[in-house]
Structure formats: structure tokens, C-alpha cells
Amino acid sequence: MMNIGEAAAASGVSAKMIRYYEETGLIPPAGRTGAGYRTYGPKEVQILRFVRRARDLGFPMEKVGDLLALWRDRSRASAEVRRLAEDQVAALTARIREMEEMKATLEHLVHACAGDERPDCPILADLGGGNCRT
Amino acid sequence: MMNIGEAAAASGVSAKMIRYYEETGLIPPAGRTGAGYRTYGPKEVQILRFVRRARDLGFPMEKVGDLLALWRDRSRASAEVRRLAEDQVAALTARIREMEEMKATLEHLVHACAGDERPDCPILADLGGGNCRT
DNA sequence: TATGGACCTTCCCACCATAGGAAGGTCAAC
DNA sequence: GTTGACCTTCCTATGGTGGGAAGGTCCATA
Known part of the structure; x- marks a missing residue:
């Protein structure tokens, strides 16, 4: 112990x-x-x-709880576990895609930015002019 | 107003x-x-x-604050802004890679799982550290 | 003029998962 | 027997966001 x-x-x-x-x-x-x-x-x-x-x-914790319950249940069908895992893959895929989009946008802006001593900055210009309803 | x-x-x-x-x-x-x-x-x-x-x-909020400060400062060098953006790209890249790894592992497990009515489940076996049941 | 509803204010609580710390008890080694 | 490493509970904070209560305000319409 x-x-x-x-x-x-x-x-x-x-x-x-x-x-x-x-x-x-x-x-x-x-x-x-x-x-x-x-x-x-x-x-x-x-x-x-x-x-x-x-x-x-x-x-997430909640799903871990589900997995634990299935783990303890000797008669569970593996299909249930598999579905939980597939859901998690889908969640990860969605989140990854969101972040890939952010990253692509940012890389585009970084590419457009001189990055020198001049104050001209397309990154700030983009942030300041984002189009929502005005 | x-x-x-x-x-x-x-x-x-x-x-x-x-x-x-x-x-x-x-x-x-x-x-x-x-x-x-x-x-x-x-x-x-x-x-x-x-x-x-x-x-x-x-x-993150803190970086947004930095960006806002640079935005308000007319004389700022675009290099500073660019560095913030590049840092953010790096942070996103790291996070994406972590999640890609999780996803790959899970996909591997899902692939190995029959997903039927039988209780044999490689996913739970993996999570349990080799022993499916306690 | 009164009333009702759509807005505003502040304040508190909840989430998720984790970390830090204070105050006090316990165990083991020397 | 003391010291130091461990344990206990309890409180706090984080980052962003949402929900809601209690009460004040503004405006249009009856």
C-alpha cells in the first residue's frame, strides 16, 4: 500500500x-x-x-469517466468504446482545423509585414479593420 | 454614441x-x-x-494587450508586431502538433478495435496499461 | 401620466483542470 | 525527541466565457 x-x-x-x-x-x-x-x-x-x-x-474528464465505466464493465461491447474514441478523433480534427485556419491567416499577415523599423504594419491594419457589422 | x-x-x-x-x-x-x-x-x-x-x-488576452499598445503607438516598429505574430504562429504550431499526435494515437487504436459486440477492446487495453480488466 | 418592456448597472456563481500555499497533523530516521 | 518530509483540509488563482438576480433607466404607447 x-x-x-x-x-x-x-x-x-x-x-x-x-x-x-x-x-x-x-x-x-x-x-x-x-x-x-x-x-x-x-x-x-x-x-x-x-x-x-x-x-x-x-x-475531457466526462469522457474519461465514461471510459472508466466501460473499463469496469466486463460485458461492454467494444463498439461503445470505439465510438467514444471516434468522437474524440472528430473533436480533435475540428479543433486542429480551427487552429490551422488561424495559423494560415497569421502566416499570411506575417508574410505581408516588412518587419523592420517602419511603422507600416499590415498585421495591425488587418486587426484594426476587421469586418464585423459597424 | x-x-x-x-x-x-x-x-x-x-x-x-x-x-x-x-x-x-x-x-x-x-x-x-x-x-x-x-x-x-x-x-x-x-x-x-x-x-x-x-x-x-x-x-491570449495578454498578447492582445501588447498588440493594442503597439496599435496605439504610432511610432512602433512593425518588427515588434511581427514578432508577436510569429510567436503566436509558433504557439499554434506546437499546439497543433500535440493534438495531431493525440489524434494519430487514437486513430491507430480505433483502427485496431473490432468495434462490435465483443468485449475485446484494444483501446481499453492500451489505456489500462496492458491489462484490460482489473 | 402611467405602465410595461427592453435596456442598463453591479455583484455573485459556474465552468474545466490545474497549481500554489497556509495551517496543522503524522511518520520515520537519526 | 527533534527534524524534515510527508500528509490532511481549506482557500485562492488562473483564463475567458456564460448565467442570473436585484435594482435603476429610458422610451414608446395606451
Whole structure:
């Protein structure tokens, strides 16, 4: 049995976040020693690693909860899990595209900007003249 | 002179956010009518549009403040602005790459998953660190 | 002139996920 | 037995945005 600090080191999740995950119900409450210290075994550490990995893949907490539930349910169909993963791929794709667009616009502006000592700046001109309804 | 609602409609920035920007010092305090209503003219609306556009390009508030300062400074060198824009391109590039990596990993897992009624699921197996069930 | 509704004001709360810190208790090593 | 590293809870902040309550204002219409 480990302390929260050891569990944090073993799982890659900070002690702060472990307590937070417990508080929000993402993970079940840890056992306690007589003095009130949280205790963790290998099983709990595995759960924490699961959460960590899912977060690394960009899943929001809520989806991580769904994945955990499916993980615990031995009879779940893999199709459900796959759908969650596909949703996440779609979300990432959408977000990436948005940022690619921002980047392209900015690169265009940077390209048009002399970038020297002169105050003429197409970047500021663009920002100042953006067309919304006036 | 417009109300905050009209300025919001004209600039594309919500009234809530206009007040927030003012509160945090991003934009100067608006003028007030005798009754305490904020008033906005075309110049202020242009500033709001500037902010909106910069936020749309993914600049964090702090950088928007820098850009605004450069915008107001008629003698600024365009090189400074360009550097801010380039930094932002770099930030976007880094974030995009992170997300591309997440996406690639997930796509790999989705591809390996049968996605049928069987409980065998490589996605959960991966998340769990090799052991699908506890 | 009165009233109603659309606007404005300030203030507080919520989100998501994370980090920092203070105040106080506990454990283990020396 | 003291010291230092750990633990506990509780509060705060972040970045931007939205929601809403309680109360004031403005304008048009009945």
C-alpha cells in the first residue's frame, strides 16, 4: 500500500489531481489509514494511469469517466468504446482545423509585414479593420 | 454614441466581455452617461473589433494587450508586431502538433478495435496499461 | 401620466483542470 | 525527541466565457 505521493509518482498524476479526481467522483474514494492518510494499491494506481493516459489523449474528464465505466464493465461491447474514441478523433480534427485556419491567416499577415523599423504594419491594419457589422 | 448593447452588436464582442475587458484593463474605461450607462463611439468600437479579431486568431488576452499598445503607438516598429505574430504562429504550431499526435494515437487504436459486440477492446487495453480488466 | 418592456448597472456563481500555499497533523530516521 | 518530509483540509488563482438576480433607466404607447 502506498501513500498519495507514491501513487502520484507511480501513475504520473499529481497528488493534487488525485484528490480532485476523488472529490469530483471520477475515481472512487481511496482507503484511509488510521491517521487519515489515503492508501493506494496497484489496482488504484492502474486506474490513475488509465485516467492519465486518457487525459493525454485529450479526452475531457466526462469522457474519461465514461471510459472508466466501460473499463469496469466486463460485458461492454467494444463498439461503445470505439465510438467514444471516434468522437474524440472528430473533436480533435475540428479543433486542429480551427487552429490551422488561424495559423494560415497569421502566416499570411506575417508574410505581408516588412518587419523592420517602419511603422507600416499590415498585421495591425488587418486587426484594426476587421469586418464585423459597424 | 452607443450603448454597450449596440457596441456589442457592432463589434461582435458580448456586453459581458466588454465589461470584463474594461475591468481587467485590456481596454480603457468607457465614458458614462449621467445615469451611469457606458457610452461607445466608433473609435471604441474599432478597438473592440481589434480585440475580437486578435482573439479569433488565438492570441491570449495578454498578447492582445501588447498588440493594442503597439496599435496605439504610432511610432512602433512593425518588427515588434511581427514578432508577436510569429510567436503566436509558433504557439499554434506546437499546439497543433500535440493534438495531431493525440489524434494519430487514437486513430491507430480505433483502427485496431473490432468495434462490435465483443468485449475485446484494444483501446481499453492500451489505456489500462496492458491489462484490460482489473 | 402611467405602465410595461427592453435596456442598463453591479455583484455573485459556474465552468474545466490545474497549481500554489497556509495551517496543522503524522511518520520515520537519526 | 527533534527534524524534515510527508500528509490532511481549506482557500485562492488562473483564463475567458456564460448565467442570473436585484435594482435603476429610458422610451414608446395606451
